[in-house]
Amino acid sequence: MFKIIQDHENCISCGTCLALCPAHWQWAQDGKAMPTGGIKKENGHYELETEDVGCSQEAADACPVQIIKIEEAK
Ligand code: SF4
Numbered sequence: 001m002f003k004i005i006q007d008h009e010n011c012i013s014c015g016t017c018l019a020l021c022p023a024h025w026q027w028a029q030d031g032k033a034m035p036t037g038g039i040k041k042e043n044g045h046y047e048l049e050t051e052d053v054g055c056s057q058e059a060a061d062a063c064p065v066q067i068i069k070i071e072e073a074k
Contacts, residue, residue, distance in 0.1 A: 001074075002053050004035050004060075006046045007067035016062050021055035049073055 004024075011032035017025040018033060028034040035056070038046035050056075053070055060068035 017059035
């Protein structure tokens with residue numbers, strides 16, 4: 001199991017994650033990106049638990065402000 005964490009406030013809406021991984025990233029209502037199915041936490045970060053990181057790894061690697069983190073969830 002993995003946890004995808006996005007520091008949503010610091011997203012610059014460049015669209016790279018959507019371009020590289022449209023199956024798992026979408027635009028949120030505030031015009032910034034979010035992981036599809038992700039839940040917004042009190043600290044403003046979006047979190048999504050998934051068994052398959054898939055192309056989100058490429059999105060994390062390519063995000064120009066490096067705000068997408070992927071951790072192993074317990
Ligand atoms: S690649 Fe990063 S900065 Fe660009 S839209 Fe996605 S999360 Fe936001």
